[in-house]
Amino acid sequence: MPSPRSSPSRRAAPVPSPSRRAAPVPSPSCAAVALRSLLAADLRVSRRLGVCAGERSAWGSARPLLRLLEVSGHGVPWLAGTLYGLGRSESPAGREVLLNLLFALVLDLVLVAVVKGLVRRRRPTHNKMDMFVTISVDKYSFPSGHATRAAMVCRFVLHHLVLAIPLRVLVVLWAIIVGISRVMLGRHNVTDVAFGFIMGYMQYNVVKYFWLSPLNAPALFGAWNQ
Numbered sequence: 234m235p236s237p238r239s240s241p242s243r244r245a246a247p248v249p250s251p252s253r254r255a256a257p258v259p260s261p262s263c264a265a266v267a268l269r270s271l272l273a274a275d276l277r278v279s280r281r282l283g284v285c286a287g288e289r290s291a292w293g294s295a296r297p298l299l300r301l302l303e304v305s306g307h308g309v310p311w312l313a314g315t316l317y318g319l320g321r322s323e324s325p326a327g328r329e330v331l332l333n334l335l336f337a338l339v340l341d342l343v344l345v346a347v348v349k350g351l352v353r354r355r356r357p358t359h360n361k362m363d364m365f366v367t368i369s370v371d372k373y374s375f376p377s378g379h380a381t382r383a384a385m386v387c388r389f390v391l392h393h394l395v396l397a398i399p400l401r402v403l404v405v406l407w408a409i410i411v412g413i414s415r416v417m418l419g420r421h422n423v424t425d426v427a428f429g430f431i432m433g434y435m436q437y438n439v440v441k442y443f444w445l446s447p448l449n450a451p452a453l454f455g456a457w458n459q
């Protein structure tokens with residue numbers, strides 16, 4: 234007669250030899266716990282604020298307006314507008330500013346793509362991926378490219394265009410609203426936008442440091458000014 238199989242519960246547990254005992258699991262550091270709590274709160278708050286994430290969301294009827302704002306901070310219209318301005322500009326000073334704006338916009342696209350590719354944070358699950366023209370890294374959400382561009386362009390415009398105070402206020406408001414709309418549309422979490430604003434603000438410092446002028450890039454301007 235075959236002998237009955239012993240059930241797993243009846244089997245004697247193997248006793249690990251002292252040398253093979255599992256190493257104690259280190260408890261997470263305070264910083265790791267704080268970061269995890271911040272990210273959990275970020276997800277919770279961002280989901281609540283995503284009131285225009287879909288047509289059926291609480292403020293779904295405002296979605297077309299926010300999508301218009303999305304286009305206003307998108308890379309394509311900014312690049313196209315700057316190239317168009319460069320082609321039409323007749324003053325050397327205007328060309329210098331526009332050439333540096335072009336440099337700033339390309340720098341922004343590259344830096345955002347690098348950080349998105351390194352961090353690889355997925356967009357919020359409530360986001361509907363119906364964005365106007367995206368590149369592969371745009372499946373990731375950290376940082377918000379719209380927030381970096383809005384903050385950088387805002388600083389650029391305030392430094393290089395002579396504008397009346399109401400217009401200056403409007404430029405700042407536009408940048409802030411573009412950032413907020415990213416969370417309302419469900420495209421981003423709050424931390425993506427907050428970091429995007431900081432990164433865009435600092436990117437302008439890079440543009441200022443490497444400012445292209447006829448003195449440091451004579452070949453670039455010489456060909457043009459002939």
Ligand SMILES: CC(C)=CCC/C(C)=C/CC/C(C)=C/COP(=O)(O)O
Nearest residue numbers: 308309366367368376377378379380
């Ligand atoms: C010439 C060339 C490669 C242009 C690329 C312009 C382009 C597709 C930019 C992407 C803009 C975009 C969808 C950024 C994503 O913004 P988030 O705020 O959603 O991160």
